[in-house]
Structures are given as C-alpha cells and as structure tokens.
Amino acid sequence: MLLQERYRLLKQIGKGGFCKTFLAVDEGQFPPIPCVVQELSPEYETFITFGQKAQQLEELGKHPQIPALLAYFEQNGHFYLVQEFIAGTNLAQVVEEEGAFNETQIWQLLEDVLPVLQFMSDAYGGLRLRNIIHRDIKPQNIIRRSPITKKGNFVIVDFTTAKIVTEIDQLTSETSIGSPEYSAPEQTKGKAVFASDLYSLGVTCIYLLTQIPPFDLFDIANDCWVWRDYLTSKISDVWRQDSKSLRLGQILDKLLQKTVNRRFQSADEVMQAMGMECKTQHFKLPNPPWRCLHTLTGHSGTLSSVNALAISPDSNTLASASDDKTIKLWDLNSQKVLASLSGHSQAVKSVTFSPDGQILATASDDKTIKLWRVETSKEICTLLGHSHAVKSVAFSPDGQILASGSWDKTIKLWDVNTSKEICTITGHKLQVNSVAFSPDGKLLASASYDRTIRLWQLKAFGRFEEKFENRPCYSLLGTLSGHAWAVLTVAFSPDGKILATGSDDNTIKLWEVNTGQLICTLVGHSWSVVAVAFTADGEMLLSASCDKTVKLWKISTAEEIVTLSGHIDSVSAVAVSKVTQLIASGSRDKTIKLWQLVEQRVGVARRRHP
Structure with missing residues (x-):
C-alpha cells in the first residue's frame, strides 16, 4: 500500500x-x-x-x-x-531472548528513561510547559537501540495514547486507557496524572527483573507487591545486604505506591533519589527579537520550491534558485525582483556569489553549472562535465576557483577565468550533496549520502596552468564520520576553525577542523537539517530544516537561541547577510522570508536535552 x-x-x-x-x-x-x-x-x-x-x-x-x-x-x-524508525528491539523481546534484567541494567534503564519523562512533563518555575502523559509505558513501548550505546540507549515509542493535561482534566474523568497490567490505579479510573507514568515505569522494572507477568507480582489478599519473592535466592540475598541494591529497592517500592501522594510526583524526584543530576528544561522566551519583516513571492507555478539562497557580499542583492528552473535576483532594499535568469532545463539546486559580487554561479539537476554576470544578468558560460545532477557550488575565497558537488559522486574544480575543468575529486561512495571552501582557501569540505564528510587539501598555487592538467590538485586530509544518515550540508566558520554539518538524522554536528574531532552535536530539529550558515562574526550558526523552521545556535555554548517559525512547508535554504542583521530563508511553500533582528540584545533561551 x-x-x-x-x-x-x-x-x-x-x-x-x-x-x-x-x-x-x-x-x-x-x-x-x-x-x-x-x-x-x-x-x-x-x-x-x-x-x-x-x-x-x-x-x-x-x-x-x-x-x-x-x-x-x-x-x-x-x-x-x-x-x-528506531533500529532496535523492544524490552519485551529483549527479556524473552536474553532473560531477566540484573540490577545494573535496571539502573541504566532508569537513568536513560527518567530524563525523557521529565522532558514530557516539563515542570519549570512552577509551570507545566508540555504537560504530556504517555499513558502506556510498558516493555513493548521502550526500544533498546541497536547497536547498543552508553547514553540515550532506550527510546520511548507509541504516543498514540498520550495526552496534554489541562486544568479541566482535573475535574473530569475519561475512559480507562493503556495496558491494564502496567496502568496505575488512578489511570484505570480515567484519572491519569504525571505520576501515573512513573508507576508504569516501576511495574516495567519489576517485570524486567523477574520476567513474571505484573498481575502475578501483586498479592491481592494483602494488597501489596511481592516482586522480591520472585528474585532468585542469590540475588535476593544481595538485595537485602547491598546498600545500592537496597536504595534501588526503595525507589521501586515508592514508584509502585498505590496512593498517588505517596508516590514520586515527578521524574526529577526519582532522579534526585538516585543521585542523578537533574537538568531542568529551559525554553525559548516569548516574542523573540528576530521578526519576519517581509515575505517574498516571486517564484510561481506548481514546481516553485525555493531550493537555494545567496546574499551578495554588499548585502544589497538576494539570489534565489527554484524548481521552476529560474534564478531570481532581488533588491533587498525594496524587496523587488531585479531580474529573472533562465537557461537551466531542470530545477536549480544551488546558487552562490563570487567574493567580489560580480559573478553568480548556479547548479542544476540538468547536470550543468552556469556562470552569470550579475550587473547585466547575462550568462557568461555553461560548465559541462558532471554525469548527474549538480547539487552544490562554491567559490574559493579569491574567486579564482569554483567547486561543484554532484550526485555522480564526484567533486569538480573549475578555473573561473578560463571556464575549464581543473580536476575531478573522487572518493565518496554515494552522492555528494554539498561543498564548501575554508576561509583561507586551502581546504575543501564535501558532504555525502555515504554519511561522511571529507576534507580535501588543495595544492598551494594560484592560477592553474596546463602543467597541472594531469596531476592531482588535491589530497584527502581526513574523513569525518558520526552522522547516522546522509550528510546534506556543510559550512566553515569565518575563522576556519569549526566545520558545521547538517544531516538527515535531524542533527547538526560541529567539528574541530585542525584535529577532525567532534566538538558537539546540536539537537532540536525534528526533521532533516538541509542547510547551515555561520553569521559573519562566527558567534552564531543558522540551520534550516524540513521541520519548517530555522534555528539559531550560540556556538560558544552550543545552545539554541531562538526558532524562527512561519513557513508552512519544509525550509530548504538559509542565507545570512555579512553586513546587516538580516536572515533569508527559502521554503517548499514557494516563499522567501526576510528576518530582521529588531532588538540589539538577543534573548538567549537555554534548552538542553537531558
């Protein structure tokens, strides 16, 4: 189907x-x-x-x-x-295949899952910000990732029964929902509260420890849990004597309290009892200082997704590339179309200005690259050589070289003055999505569907002459691996020390260029990250995503500053002015939005995942 x-x-x-x-x-x-x-x-x-x-x-x-x-x-x-899709096995299957959990595994489960429940309920400053109860926490709905990692190994799935708690819910009841074996007493009566998920987590833990159905772990006659009776004698002796085991037993007992007010009230309380550091969730401040001042609508037709954007070095002109096969030049002062460039026979996927702003380079699914004279809006030449769609183009800092990345798995370097191909760089196993030069022009970064980023060191010469025609003009400096899915975009910081990459795995990674070491992973987007760009001062990073948003990140702290929302479809491109506080975003909704910093103070809202 x-x-x-x-x-x-x-x-x-x-x-x-x-x-x-x-x-x-x-x-x-x-x-x-x-x-x-x-x-x-x-x-x-x-x-x-x-x-x-x-x-x-x-x-x-x-x-x-x-x-x-x-x-x-x-x-x-x-x-x-x-x-x-989460690759792994749910805990019901894990127990069936591997047997009951030991104490260490239960500690690890709690350490991994409690921060997620905290994220869902999210109490901050006395306010509930997400107010979400899962209402069906059980082994089948917790997946252990494959391969197993040390952190974030367990994933909570199936939120079809989840609900947002409102004030009216405190006065009403609803039909019982969830799995009876794991549901808290109040939930079976239609009165689920945040502590109900904690109860279900406790029942999940004692099932994993004993591999006995929860109904059989409860003594109805004495109205109490008897899960300790089902531990093996050896383990049972340890649980009575070892201080850490005793503490875990006490935590589980409190999770399983029948009366809500005797139970842990929040994931924070459980983590404190376990000795874990509680990292409270912080949120974006209301009314962020970035505001959409203009929405540009010039690309029209059924296939008019805005695929790429570039702002000229003087910040007066914006170039936009679209599925409608055209490139438009916009006056950023009047927000009017200056020119519409036609010539590509298929969707245009990348656009970039030369460092002096005189030449515009465009790449297309028609396998070609075109160079245009910005002042006259006339085509200079067409570069032929790729055997598949060209997805990215980038000028070297001196404007003498143009790099192109293609779905034919190669990168080509071109002499801008002669329009001749200098060399072809091979090495990626799958399509190349993005290319970028370092600020000093000595390095070229490429991102690929093969989930890697490659750093290429270019030969130290200026103009390419015939004597270099049959000699390699590059060498592979290193390969960066870490993204779980295709790497879609890459950008160097203005000082050349940091490389930012965006991926289909919904994350942005920051890498140290000199060592190739991963600095950190920025998590916040809920869908693919398709474009990244640094601000001129290198203090912030912009990211565009298929989740319809643009996010700004503070590089020094790896924290999200603000989310720009307004597009009604995937954001496919982002560009930032080097002169003014201006951001441009392009989307599949056929529009371009111009965002301006309306206050000189940027409100920083901290939002770190546990």
Missing part, C-alpha cells in the same frame, strides 16, 4: 484497539529510508484531536529518545502519523 505517493507500507508490526502500526519506507527520499506509519481509527480521533496529537508529537520529537514526527495526514477516511 502506498500513501501520499511516497510512504509504502511493508508489514504490520503492531495493533491496538484504535491503532495499527506498520513498518514502511519513504520512497520520497533517495535512497528510500525506513519509517513507521501509524493508522488511527476515525472512531477514536476527530480531525481536531488528530491535529492536536500531531502538534504534541512534533514537540516531543525534538528529544533524541523520542521518534521524530516526519509527516501526518488524512487519507481514505483514516488518520496517519509517519515517524522516525
């Missing part, structure tokens, strides 16, 4: 009273990537509640241990959620 002409259902992997879960592939990506599709019954969801649930999942998917929401839609009378 094919949904939305891109999501192909492969097999059913789960079924509840109102939800079916399928393993699927997204054929709209190349190569196709696995995903999970959940079909919700219209008897359970209305259009309004479905939209609300989708918004919940978009917010929750910002956490690396919760699957990202990739899409949601209605088709053939059913509602569908498309979520990130």
Whole structure:
C-alpha cells in the first residue's frame, strides 16, 4: 500500500484497539529510508484531536529518545502519523531472548528513561510547559537501540495514547486507557496524572527483573507487591545486604505506591533519589527579537520550491534558485525582483556569489553549472562535465576557483577565468550533496549520502596552468564520520576553525577542523537539517530544516537561541547577510522570508536535552 505517493507500507508490526502500526519506507527520499506509519481509527480521533496529537508529537520529537514526527495526514477516511524508525528491539523481546534484567541494567534503564519523562512533563518555575502523559509505558513501548550505546540507549515509542493535561482534566474523568497490567490505579479510573507514568515505569522494572507477568507480582489478599519473592535466592540475598541494591529497592517500592501522594510526583524526584543530576528544561522566551519583516513571492507555478539562497557580499542583492528552473535576483532594499535568469532545463539546486559580487554561479539537476554576470544578468558560460545532477557550488575565497558537488559522486574544480575543468575529486561512495571552501582557501569540505564528510587539501598555487592538467590538485586530509544518515550540508566558520554539518538524522554536528574531532552535536530539529550558515562574526550558526523552521545556535555554548517559525512547508535554504542583521530563508511553500533582528540584545533561551 502506498500513501501520499511516497510512504509504502511493508508489514504490520503492531495493533491496538484504535491503532495499527506498520513498518514502511519513504520512497520520497533517495535512497528510500525506513519509517513507521501509524493508522488511527476515525472512531477514536476527530480531525481536531488528530491535529492536536500531531502538534504534541512534533514537540516531543525534538528529544533524541523520542521518534521524530516526519509527516501526518488524512487519507481514505483514516488518520496517519509517519515517524522516525528506531533500529532496535523492544524490552519485551529483549527479556524473552536474553532473560531477566540484573540490577545494573535496571539502573541504566532508569537513568536513560527518567530524563525523557521529565522532558514530557516539563515542570519549570512552577509551570507545566508540555504537560504530556504517555499513558502506556510498558516493555513493548521502550526500544533498546541497536547497536547498543552508553547514553540515550532506550527510546520511548507509541504516543498514540498520550495526552496534554489541562486544568479541566482535573475535574473530569475519561475512559480507562493503556495496558491494564502496567496502568496505575488512578489511570484505570480515567484519572491519569504525571505520576501515573512513573508507576508504569516501576511495574516495567519489576517485570524486567523477574520476567513474571505484573498481575502475578501483586498479592491481592494483602494488597501489596511481592516482586522480591520472585528474585532468585542469590540475588535476593544481595538485595537485602547491598546498600545500592537496597536504595534501588526503595525507589521501586515508592514508584509502585498505590496512593498517588505517596508516590514520586515527578521524574526529577526519582532522579534526585538516585543521585542523578537533574537538568531542568529551559525554553525559548516569548516574542523573540528576530521578526519576519517581509515575505517574498516571486517564484510561481506548481514546481516553485525555493531550493537555494545567496546574499551578495554588499548585502544589497538576494539570489534565489527554484524548481521552476529560474534564478531570481532581488533588491533587498525594496524587496523587488531585479531580474529573472533562465537557461537551466531542470530545477536549480544551488546558487552562490563570487567574493567580489560580480559573478553568480548556479547548479542544476540538468547536470550543468552556469556562470552569470550579475550587473547585466547575462550568462557568461555553461560548465559541462558532471554525469548527474549538480547539487552544490562554491567559490574559493579569491574567486579564482569554483567547486561543484554532484550526485555522480564526484567533486569538480573549475578555473573561473578560463571556464575549464581543473580536476575531478573522487572518493565518496554515494552522492555528494554539498561543498564548501575554508576561509583561507586551502581546504575543501564535501558532504555525502555515504554519511561522511571529507576534507580535501588543495595544492598551494594560484592560477592553474596546463602543467597541472594531469596531476592531482588535491589530497584527502581526513574523513569525518558520526552522522547516522546522509550528510546534506556543510559550512566553515569565518575563522576556519569549526566545520558545521547538517544531516538527515535531524542533527547538526560541529567539528574541530585542525584535529577532525567532534566538538558537539546540536539537537532540536525534528526533521532533516538541509542547510547551515555561520553569521559573519562566527558567534552564531543558522540551520534550516524540513521541520519548517530555522534555528539559531550560540556556538560558544552550543545552545539554541531562538526558532524562527512561519513557513508552512519544509525550509530548504538559509542565507545570512555579512553586513546587516538580516536572515533569508527559502521554503517548499514557494516563499522567501526576510528576518530582521529588531532588538540589539538577543534573548538567549537555554534548552538542553537531558
């Protein structure tokens, strides 16, 4: 079955009273990537509640241990959620295959999962900001990643029963929901609270320790849990004598309290009892100082997605490239179209100005690169040589060399003055998505679908002459690996010390150029990061994502500063002025938005994942 002409259902992997879960592939990506599709019954969801649930999942998917929401839609009378596929095994299967958990594994589970529950309920300054209760925490809904890692190893899935708690919920009841064996007493009566998820987590832990169904671990006659009776005698003796084991037992007992007010009230409380550092979630301040001042609508037609943007060195002109096969030049002072450049026979995917602003280079799916004279808007020449779509072009700092990255897996260097090909750089195993020169022109970075970034050292010469024609003009300096999916974009910081990369895995990574070491991973986008750009002072990084947003990050602290929202479809391009406080973003919604810093003080809102 094919949904939305891109999501192909492969097999059913789960079924509840109102939800079916399928393993699927997204054929709209190349190569196709696995995903999970959940079909919700219209008897359970209305259009309004479905939209609300989708918004919940978009917010929750910002956490690396919760699957990202990739899409949601209605088709053939059913509602569908498309979520990130998590490679791994749920804990019910793990216990069945490997046997009961030991104490160390339970500690690790709690250390991994409690910060996620904290993220969901999110208490800060006495306010509840997310207010989300999962309502179906159980072994089947916790996945252990494969391969196993030390941090963030467990992922909570299936939020179809999740709800946002409002003040009115305190006065009303609803039908019992969730799995009876793992549900808290108040939840079975339709009165789920935040501590209900903690109760379910406690029941999950004692099941994993004993491999005995929860109903059999409860003594109805004496109204108490008897899970310790099912531990092996050797383990049971340790639990009575070892101080750490005693503490874990006490924590589990408090998680399992029947009366809500005797139970842990928040994930924070449990983490404090465990001796964990509690990292409170911080959020973006309201009314951020960045504001959309203008929306440009010049590309028209069915295929008019804005694919790439570039701002001229003097910040007076904006160039935009589109699926409509054209490039438009905009006057940033009047927001009017100066010229429309035509000549490519397929979608234009990349655009860049030369350092002096006199030449514009464009790359297209038609396998060609074109050079244009900006002043006259006339084509200078067409560069031929790639055997597949060209996705990225970049000028060297001196403007003498142009680099191009293509889906033919190669990078080519061109002499801008003679329009001749200098050399072809090979090494990537899959398509090349992005290329960028270092500020000193000595290095070239390339990003590829093969999940790597390669750093190439260029020969130290100025103009290329015939004597270099048959000699390598580059050498591989190093390969950076770490992204889980295709690397889509790459950019050097103005001082050349940091390399930023964006990926299909929804993350941005910052790398130290000199050593090739990973500095940090920026997590916050809920979908692919398709473009990154540094501000002129190198203090901030911009990222554009298919999640319809642009984010600004503070480099020194690796913290998110603000999220720019307003596009109604995937953001596909971002550019920043080197002269003024101006950001341009382009989207599949056919528009370009111009964002201005309306206050000189940038409000920093800290938001770190646990």
